[in-house]
Amino acid sequence: MARKLLLENINVPGIHTFDVYRQNGGYRAVEKALKSMTPDAVVEEVKTSGLRGRGGAGFPTGMKWSFLAKPEGRERYLVCNADESEPGTFKDRYLMTHIPHLLVEGMIVSSFALGAKTSYIYVRGEMMPQIRILERAIAEAKNAGFLGKNILGSGYNLELYVQPGGGAYICGEETALIESLEGKRGNPRIKPPFPAISGVWGCPTVVNNVETIAAVVPIINEGGEEYAKVGIGRSTGTKLISASGNLAKPGVYEIELGLPVEEFIYSEEYCGGIANGKRLKAVVAGGSSVPILPANLILKTINGQPRLMSYESLSDGGFPTGSMLGSGGFIALDEDQCIVRNTWNFSRFYHHESCGQCSPCREGTGWMEKVLHSIENGHGKMSDIDLLVDVSKKIEGNTICPLGDAAAWPVASAIRHFRDEFEWHVTNPKAAMEGNYGLAHYADPLPKLEEEIQN
């Protein structure tokens, strides 16, 4: 069995209650941090651990914390981003539902490290049960003296609030989240200034993902160096993966970073292979916004190395042949799935969720969706495929926030890897409406790199 750091006690009955959580070693990290460590030492420990943001971008958390401006006499805030709405990602919801105290504990330690006296957990509006669970957990922790004034006699005060969002995907972007938290329309702010300088109510703010904050607990308990031993290279620690799609056993798995993708899909410990004995066609490795990869490229990198579940290995090959770990939303598509339909579905999502602030994303996402819709429904033209690539290029990198990139990448990558399927949809509209393209050559072994041999 692989090492579990976050979900170790997930199967203990009643772990969502304070008493059971405490009996199983909960809130040790708070005791350790508040009684024996300085805030800077906690930040240092997180830096040593090499923990990287689990929300998608993979930015080193310790570094992010050390960028926080600390002017005298100004409040600082920690905001937990629980606005999980990426299609294919559901790890944070799982964590908050079953082991909410882990998040509360992480929030206390992290707020202590950053010197925040008020912290917020911004939960997506649709997650009403999780909001109640978290509020209950906070009340329990407060009763036990882990929140409120003078926590454990250390003189440190902390108030923790749960803030429900309105259910917009864009509010998962940190500056839009801050706007929404302030009670405004959730439009991303123009950066700079970054939240570390001017965030909630103009005060320095750190926004972290649920899993990132939860991971601070094992880091403090076991020490940063011990945590850094788990994982591979610069991808340290464990990661929650939300596996979905045509898998035999979909669900949330905690893996050690560096696990081979092949093992993750096919081993009995994890997903147990593709459902109904079918063959794998494609994988979206990190939530809907990362580039989709065909079966042969997800199992092996272009250099023939086995692909691993880590930040570096998944992005190996860059944009042409790589993908990203993202937020860990692992979507597997079997041979009967239609890539065009899948791409259209993603595109429809981004069109619906674009905030409409900046022009390329507002108009471009709608354009892409309409073109994909016409291809999927048999009205496409050959020139539409190039048009899609061109429009995605016009959006990518030219927008205020990363939603533009997130909308452009799935389309661009699907066309790059599955161009024949798009062309088949255009040339055989009737067949495409009735059947599907099948596996074709997408699982074939990768060709040898002939250019390299010649050179």
Add this chain to the structure above:
Amino acid sequence: MSDKVKVTIDGITVEVEPGTSILNAARQIGGDIVPPAMCYYSKLEGSGGKCRTCLVKVSKGSEKDPRPMPKLVASCRTGVMDGMEVENITSPEVIEARKGVVEILLINHPLDCPVCDQAGECHLQDLSYEHGVADTRYEFDRRTFEKIDIGDKIQLHMTRCILCYRCVYVADQITENRVHGILGRGDASEISTYIEKAIENDFSGNVIDVCPVGALTDKTFRFKNRVWFTKPVDAHRDCPTCKGKVTLWYKGDEVLRVTGRKDQFGEVEDFICNTCRFDTKNTTDWVIEGPRHISRTSVISSNHYEMTPLPVIIENPKLIEANKIEFDRATKV
């Protein structure tokens, strides 16, 4: 020593105050290297960053940190640093991105210029003339809206709107409560007032002046005339609410329209009040100062024969190369 910072835009160096945006630094240089701006308005705090037409490439971050910025940046909201080097029209990447933004801005714009009151002084028209492509690749229905009256003097035709948010910032500045904003999301968002109320304020007419397209129009001027048939004249009057410095637009002896005085970037010098704009349309109300100077590139001055040298283009061979089309057009008299 001076605490000004040095910034180089398309090879032209200028010294500006720290904290100036790249766009404003470029405006101090002037000429063709000024990035176009559809949403930024120097008089409106917080505006800018949305339309993405002013994207530029920062090829050198600053003297201290010479790394280039990874993406194109919105010049209206990016501050200059000492020693920064910016490429605008000399960078093919920027020109390409701008072309894309123009195309994208136009896919849901009705292109009803022949019946639009803004035609002739429309920023989107200028922008698509300079940077756009001749035909559209968009084959779907454009979004349309019903016309809405915002008060008895202003009409909102949302179909033409490019969602620059300028009017929202005007309303935010002149009113205490939020009465005018955006409803909806994505390409379904629309400008609206609170349950279609009027903005009740003496300065509400300024939303017409700031609108870069014909989405907000003056109902006292609608369909009266084309702007290039009218003659702009600077005038002032003793107004108790505003400074009273306006431009009158004459057709014969009749004042058809009163607007604020717009500078070469299409921004008004002072906001004017509704009384000046809508209710004082007699020559006797005004003290005439003289004809309003309009840039010769504008269609409004098509009957004026004046030639100003192009300050930037002629001296810089790199710019001439980058700006060939504009150069040919400008020198062909």
